[in-house]
Amino acid sequence: MADVSTNSPRLILTDTNFRLWLPLFWIGLIAAAALFAPLIAPQDPLAQDLMMERLPPFFMEGSEPGYWLGTDSLGRDVLSRIIYGARIALFVSLIAATTTGIFGSALGLIAGYYGGWADRVISRLVDIWMAFPPVLFAVLLVAVMGTGLGSVIAAIALIDWTRFARVIRAETMVQARMDYVDSARIGGARRAATLVSEILPNVMPSIIALLMLEMGIAVIVEAILSFVNLSISSDDPTWGSMIAEGRGAIHFAWWVLLFPLIALFMTVLSFSTLGEGLKQHFDPVLK
C-alpha cells in the first residue's frame, strides 16, 4: 500500500535537498515580487517615455540610474514590467493548474474506479483530445472564447485535463484493487464514499506533483498566448508580450528579450523541478 505517512519531513531536508529548496526559493521570490509589486517596482510599468527609449541595462554604457534592466522601444522600464508580469504569470499558473487538476483528476478517478462505460467514454475523449497539437488548440480556444485572463485559464484547463486524467486513472485502477478498498466496502461504505475517502487520499501525492508540473506548463502557455498576442489586453505587462516585443527588437535592444526570458526560464524550471522532486519524494520505488 502506498502509505504517505512513511515519508517523514526529514527526507525533504536530506534526500532531495536542493531539488526542493532551490525552486521553492525562486518561486517565493517571484511570489513576493508579485505581491508587493507596487512597493518594489522602481518605475511605473506602463509609463512610456520616448526620451528614455531602449536604454541599456545598468552594466552597460549609456544606462540611466533607476532603470536597472534598461527600457523597451517605448521607454518602459524592463525591471518594473517583469515585476508586474509576475502577477499575471503566477495568478494564471495557480488558478489554471488548480482548475485543470480538479477537472482532470475527477475524470481520472471516475474512469479508473467505475470502469465500464464511464471509462470507455472518458478514455475515448482523452484519445480525441490528445490528437490535437496543444499550442494550436490553445490558440484556437482563445480565439473562440475571446482574449482575456478567463479565456487563457479556461483554455489551459480545457486542454491539459488529459494529463491528470491519464495518470490519475491509471493510479486509481491500481489502488482500487487494494485490500483496504475491499475492507471499506465490506464495512458498508458506498462506492462514491470509498472513492473520495479511501482512494483520493492515496492518489493525492501524484495529484500534487502533477499540479506543480502543470503550474510550470501554465506559465509557458500564458507566455505563448501573450507572444502571439492572444492573451490579455496588450497594455498589461506580461512576460510573453515582453518576449514578443524583445523578439521584434532583437537587433536593437536584446535586453528586452533576455531579462523576461530569464524570469520565465527560472520559473518554469523551478515548477518542473519541484514537481519532479515531489514525485520522487512521494514514490517509494524511486526513492
Added chain:
Amino acid sequence: MLLKTVFVRLLTTAITLFGVAIVVFVLVRVAPGNPIAMMLPPGATEKDIAALNAVYGFDKSLAEQFIIWLGGVLHGDFGTSITLRQPVAELVLGRLPATLELSSIALLLAVALGGCVAVIGARKRGTGTEVGLDLTSGAVLSVPDFLWGLIFVLVFGVLWPVLSISGRVDPRIDIDFTTNFYIFEGLLRGRLDVVGSTLSHMLMPAMSLALPLAAMIAQLLKQNLKEALTQDYTTLARVRGFSETAVILREALRNAALPTLALVGVQFTFLIGGTVIVERLFAFEGLGNMAIDAVINRDLPLIQGIVLLFAALFTVINLLVDLSYTFLNPRLRHG
C-alpha cells in the same frame, strides 16, 4: 488474434478521427466574429451578405453544415480559405512539406543526440560524468521547445550571428522545384545551395524541438542500457574479450532500443505539435505559422483544414507506433 488487435485498433482510430472532426467543426463554428462581414466592403446590403453566406454554406443548419463539410473533407475538399481565397487543401499541402522536413530533422537530431548521451552515460556509469549528464538532461527536459527557441534566438541573433533566425531558406536563392520538400528535392536535383541554406535556417528551430526529446531519450535509453549490461549475455560478450564500448554498441543497444523506440514514436507527435509555436518564433513558413495567422484572421475553413490535418497526422502516427510495437514485441503479438 493479431488480426483482431489490428482491427480493434483501426476501429478506435476511426472513432477518434470522427470525434476530432466533430470537435473541430463545433469549435470553429461557435467562434465569434463574422468572417463574412470581414470580407465585404462597408455598406454591403443584406442581400450581399445572404448571398455570400449561401456561397460558404453558412445559411444551413449546423448538422447539415457538418455533413456537407465532412463529405467534402472525405473527398479531399476542405473548402476555400477566406483570407487567401485559395482552396484550403492546396494551401495546406503546400506548407506541409516544410513542417514535415522540420519535424523529421528535429527527430533525427533528438535520436542522434539522445543516443550518444545515453551511450556515454552507460559507458561511464557510476562516475561523475554520469551524474553530470543526468543533471543536464533533467534540466534540458524541463525546459520546453518555446524557451529553447528563444534562447537560440538570443544566442545566434545577438551573441554569435552565424545562423539566420528567420525564414525557411535564403530568399535570394532561386527555387523552381516541383515539390516543397526543399531538402529532399534539393538532394535529388543536386542543388546543394538550396539544401545548405534550408538546413542552416532549420538548424535552430529543429534544435529547439529536438532538445527536450533528446533528453528524454538519453534518460530512458541509458537506464535500459544499464539494465542490459547486467545481463548474462553482456557478461559473456565481455568474457569473450569485447571492450565495454563494443559490448554496449553491439549487444546491449539492440535489446535496450525497443522501449526507447516506443517512447520516440509517442513523443514524435508532441514534437510535431511543438512546431506550431517554434515556426512562429523563427518565422518559418510551415503549417504551424500559417495556423496562427489563420486564427488571428479568423479564417475558419483554413483553421479547420490545418487542425484536422495535424490531428489526422497524430492519430496515424500513434496507430503506426502501436501496430509496429505489437509486431516487434513477441509478448504482445499473442496477447
